Structure formats: structure tokens, C-alpha cells
Amino acid sequence: MSFSEVFEKYNWEDIKGKIYAKTSLDVERALSKSQRNLEDFMALISPAATPYLEQMAQLSHRLTQKRFGKTIQMYIPMYLSNECQNICAYCGFSLDNKIPRRTLTEEEILSEIAHIKAMGYDHILLVTGEANKTVGTEYFKKALKLIQPSFSHISLEVQPLDQHEYEELIPLGLNTVLVYQETYHENDYKKHHPKGKKSNFNYRLETPDRLGSAGVHKIGLGVLFGLEDWRADSFFTALHLQYLERKYWKTKYSISFPRLRPHAGGLTPKVEMTDRELVQLICAYRILNEEVELSLSTRESNKFRDNVIKLGITSMSAGSKTNPGGYANAPESLEQFEIDDQRSPAQIAEMLTRQGYEPVWKDWDRAYSS
Template sequence: MTAVLTKKEKTWMEKVIKEDEVTKYMDGGKDFINDEEIWEKLIDNSNPEPARIREIIQKSLSIQTLEPDETAALLNVKDPELWQEIFDAAGKVKKKVYDNRIVTFAPLYCGNLCVNNCLYCGFRRDNHVIKRRVLTLDEVRREAEVLAGEIGHKRLIVVYGEHPLTGPQYIRDTIETIYSVRVKTRNGYGQIRRVNVNAAPMSIDDLKMLKEVGIGTYQVFQETYHHETYEKLHPKGTIKAHYQWRLYCHHRALEAGVDDVALGVLFGLYDWRFEVMGLLYHARDLEKQFGIGPHTISFPRLEPAANTPFVQETRYRVSDEDFKKLIAVIRLSVPYTGMILTAREPAHIRREIIASGMITQTDASTRIGIGAYSDRYNEQELERQQFELGDTRSLDEVIRELAEMGMITSFCTAGYRCGRTGERIMTLLRTGKEAVFCKLNAVLTFREWLDDFASPETKAAGEKVIQKELEELRERVPEKVYNKLLEYYRRIQNGERDLYF
């Protein structure tokens, strides 16, 4: 069944893409993804010598972005023992840049209307089995109240389809609504302090508007960097069919003054090695043109979706073994970036990868239907969501598991309000200095969460982590800073909230 676009939708679509906001970033009319060059590098760097791989690892450990030939060499490693060295190095890089912190968040889907027709997506325009809905601002507020007041999240990634009813003005209104929520909790209050946005590519003017209202990280996935595959999966006559409009949306965001941008690929659409190379090229072009790279990179795998046969037909499904490899190579290739492992993955896979020490962010208590947090429906009702989730555990359960691994869950958003964003955060990340700021704030925000939301079992596990972190900080920071930390810590125990360095 084909969905017919309305006149209003067609008129709106004609005005979205601004070609001059694409070509201005291109080099001689060409974008920075050269498919032939990527495959040449993968072929030319086959069978790399172990000594060369170890040199590349050492470069990553100094927090330098890799060259394409270096990443291609890593992707061609065959020796299991050498792969173990890569995994170990990836964990060391994450530890150096981000320490033992894990940031948690939740996705909030505000609407599933979409003018696009992507073959792999449950929300595609022609999928008649999906129950369509756009949240009102009152419904957005109720969702945020559950997330901030019952579950305990401090940051969200808010998700929108590409449609006139969920355009930039609606996104602005929802961000303002979410930031306005303040809910009484067990000992303090809950609020969302960071609203990141996963939305369609926008113009510079629209992104400037969202910057004014306090957009966090602007996240757009290219889905696949392979031009031919992209064209096949995104039918002509849709906005998303324009490869370069999407490719350069992060460039426009940085020009508009948005502090942080986030890249991603949907693994399973094309060869995973090519896609890793594409992510590296993307990061390097942002560095070249703006001096900063992606704040985060995501790497979700293709999952089943209602009435979406393409998922079963793909030839490029990524195995668990290759999934772990691609994460490690991304970590070494773009060593400063945050890396997001989502609840698309089953709990046992998330547990293994988080334990390896390569990940910086993950979601929990995840519900991806429209209005799912306040409606309380069965989360695996596929006709209400974009794809099938692999891990539906609660935030409390996930935090307890992290604590038992010796990791501290950080709800810190201080850096964004203190100006540690953009180029400044990149410098701090590359030198390892940001880890100290974040360690201090992780302790304070974890104290908040344990007192306001934790179950007795999770609180007991968390207390052990906090004591260990306090002992470590006593040795790592000046006495004056440590005393200030203890002062803030006691004030939080007495009910104050949102104290930070």
C-alpha cells in the first residue's frame, strides 16, 4: 500500500533542502566519501604486519585521530591474539579519556509521522501497520515527568520523524517543555538537564533557533556511507534521498553554533568495514573544516521492525564477533569521541561490551513507542515503535550491574553549562584533563541519584563505588578541590541538588 502525500506535505518538502548549504562545504563539487578510495585502502592494507598494528595502537593511545590507511590496517587484522591487543588498547583509550564513568540516558520519541520511505525503517511513510501519532506538549511534559521524576534520568535523546508536524518549531517547543519539568523525588527533585536531539537534517537558520533554546548534541545518522546502497534504500522523491544534504548536516550545525554533533551508522545496510571507514572520513572532515570532531559516535545494528521485510533480506548482517571488532576500531580511530551502545542490543551483548571498557554511554529503561513512558503498554508491540528492542531492563538494574563492574554512572551535565563544549572539550578530552572534572561531578550526581531513586540493592552496590571514587580523588586532586567536593557532597546528602564543578 502506497501512502499519498498531501499537498501541504509536498509544499513543505520542496522548501527543506537548501543546495547552497551543501555545496559550500564540498571540494570541487565532490563530497568527502570516495567509495573507490575507501575500498582501495581496505585492499592495499590487507595482511598488515603486527609491528605496524602495534605502532597504530600507540598512536591511538596518544589520543590522535587515525589516518584512513591506519584504520584500514586495523580492519584487516586476522590474528586473534592481535585482535585482543586491539581490544585491550581500546579499553585503555576509553579509560584515559573518560575514566571508569558511564553516562546514561533515555530516548523520548515525540512523533512517528514521516515523509520518507526508507526500506529498513518501521516508520517509513508506506508502512500502513504503524500506529501514527505526534505527542502534544502536555503529553511531552508527562513523558518527561516520568523520566525525570520516577526513573531518574537527567539527559534525554529526543527523537522525531521528518514531517511538517514535527519540524524545527515543534522541536523547539518540546525542548522548552522538557527543560521546564521539575518533579519532587524521594529526597530532592528530578529534572532533565540535557536534551540531545535526533532529528532530520536542518538548515543553518533552523539550527540557530534550536541553539537558542538549549539544544544539546545534534545527532544525525548517515545510515550508510556507501553511495549506491544509500540510493537504493532511500527512494527518489523523498528528502532523505539527498545524500549530501544529510552528509553535511553536522557541518551546518557547527556553523550555526551548536556545541556538539553526533555521528552514526546503521550497521547491516552495507559492509561494516566500509562503514567504519566512512565514520572516520566524516570525523576527519569535521576536524579539517571546524577544528572539532564528533562528540559521540553510535553504531546500532539493524533490528526487526513491523512489516519491514528488508531486515530479513539484508546480506550485510553483522555478527556479534564483528560487532565487537568494529567498536574497538572506532574507539582507536577517533579516540576522543564518546561511544554509545544502545538498548537495541540484548543484555548479554551489552554486558560483555561494557565490561570490555570501550563504551562511554548507554540507555536504560528504554521505551521507543510514542507516549510509551506514561502509557505503560507492552514495549514489544511493534506496530507502535520503530524497531524491536533487545534490552528492556530498568535504569536501576543497569546501574546496579555497572556498579558491580566497578563503574560509576555519571549524570553530569556540568560541562555544557560551564562552557566545556566544542573545541574546548576536544582539547580537554585529548589531554585527559576532562576525566578529572567529570570524575568529581560523577560522584556528586551519582550521590543524588542513589538518594533519590535507587533500590536498596542498587544503593548498596553504589555506595561501594562512591567510597572507592572518593578515595581515588583524594590522591588525584588538590586538597582545596577535594575539600570543596566534600562540602558539595554533604550538601547533596542534605537535599540540595545540581551542584557541580
């Protein structure tokens, strides 16, 4: 059974109604347990949990330190291309945005690598728009061959691929794939993705199944907060996570928390997610699942990132550029979205050290899976 078959058994409005109907008693029951289920998660992300935020934060802190200690994994995105054949209402790379398009050459990739390595990174996230003919599997193969010698951990955030394509990339150094559903609200998903391969809701929904079957070491999930009700979307992300953990139990998982940021095209968020609500969600995920990695990018502000370090986050980016060639080749080119925290990796590392945490630049080696 694939996740799309599981997903069909649930109704968005029913789930949303159940979340908003949760009471303080449901929240207290969830917090008192040693193990929680999805019903408990609904209580922890409900409006009824708002008065319990301090209690949730303390519990999330304890659970995170028990499993991960006082460490934060450092990573950086490297954008290879802004070519895209999709129309997405929220993205600066959308096909209908009249922007200069750029795909890095082999020489440009090498110069970006040199710049990133000078910052101390050993974990890199490769990102492109979704343009299969320009930046498809063959391009990824060439890029990975160039990048693999310099990094022990390579993640990919590109268009969904078929299972055999992931299988071809794993021997070249691919460790992790991030694939965000954007929203699990099927009708609104279609409104935000009217053209291109990404408009196929089910193909994207089943991508983590293909990743699990291919044997990718780690799968990253998430939605884009601002497109739909964040509570309902987060329930379906948690449902997806639990399904994957049971079926592909050898695989590791991570959750990211992107909130809609300014970009070319200027979509106004349908639903605003406050800082307190994002803190509530981070804590709820940790209380539900002690093993999942929780990642926070430079989309968020300096102050917010500094304050949530101790509440469940296990990985962060720093010094990020969201445009192809942004580190060494084309710092002036159009970004996918605006970042907020613009501090350097050294400044973030200093902040973490002040808080008693260790910034980890390398915690994985390909030899571990040999």
C-alpha cells in the same frame, strides 16, 4: 570546503579494496604507533585484524580509561512522533507502512518527562520521524521549552535542518544533534530512501557541516550496519569525523553503532555484522581517536552490552522505548524497531557498579557554555 567536496575525492570500491587488502604487518604497524591515521584505521577494521582482537581490546580499554575513567554516561530516548514523510526500507515509521500515527501533545510530553525523571535521568534524546510540517522547527521549539527545565542535557535525532534552524534551537536548550548517514554508499542509499526529503543524499551528508557552523556543542555520527559493507561504511564515518574535528575543533563528537533490528517492513540485512566484528570496530575507533565518545543503545543484547563496557564504550541507554508516548501515554503503540536489552535503568546501573564503573546521570550543565 564542505565534506561533500571531500567525499567526492574517494571511490567506495577503491576504499573497500584497500581495506580487504590489508595484511597482518599493517595491523601490527598500526598497533605499535602512538598516533594512528586513516590508513591504520583501515588495517584495524580489516579481516587481517581478526587474530589481534584481544590485543586491540586491551589497548582500547587502556585508552578509554586514560581519557574517560571508569564512567558510563546514561541517557534515554524519548520519541515525540512517528509521523514521517520518507520511505525508508529499514524503518518501522516509513511512510508506506500502514500504522497508526501519533505526535505527542504538550500534556503528553509533560507526562513522559515526569516518568523519565522518576527513573533518574538528566540526559534525554528527543526522537521523531521526518515530517517537517507536523514535527518541524516550531514543534521542536515548543517541545524544548517544556523539556529544558527538567534536563541538563538535551539531544536531538530528527530530520536534518537548515543552519538557521539549529541556531534558533540552541538557546532553548539544544546541546547535541545525532545525524546518521545510514550508509555512505551513494547508490545503495538511494535504493533505501526512494521517497521524501531524506532521499537527498548530499543534503544529509552536509548536515554535520551546518551543525558545526551553527555552533552545536556535540555532533553524533554513525551508519546503520546491515545496509552495506560495514568496513567501508566505517571508514567513511571515520573520514567524516576527522574532517569535522579539524574544521569545527570546538565541537565534541560521538559515534553510535546501530545494527539493523526487526521492524515493520522487515528488510533483511544485506550484510550481517557479527558480535566479534562489532567489538573489533568499537576498539578500532577508540585506538584511532582517544577523545571521541562511543555510544551503545538497547538494540544490543544484555550479554553483549555487559561484555563491551570495558572495551571503549562511554555512554549507554537503558529502559528505552522507541514509540511515541511509550513511557506513560501509549506503551502499546508501534515501535520504530525492537529493542533487545529490556533491563531497567536501575538494573543497568547495578550491572555497571558490579563491574567497577560509575553510571553518570549528569555530567553537563548549560551554565558551562554560558
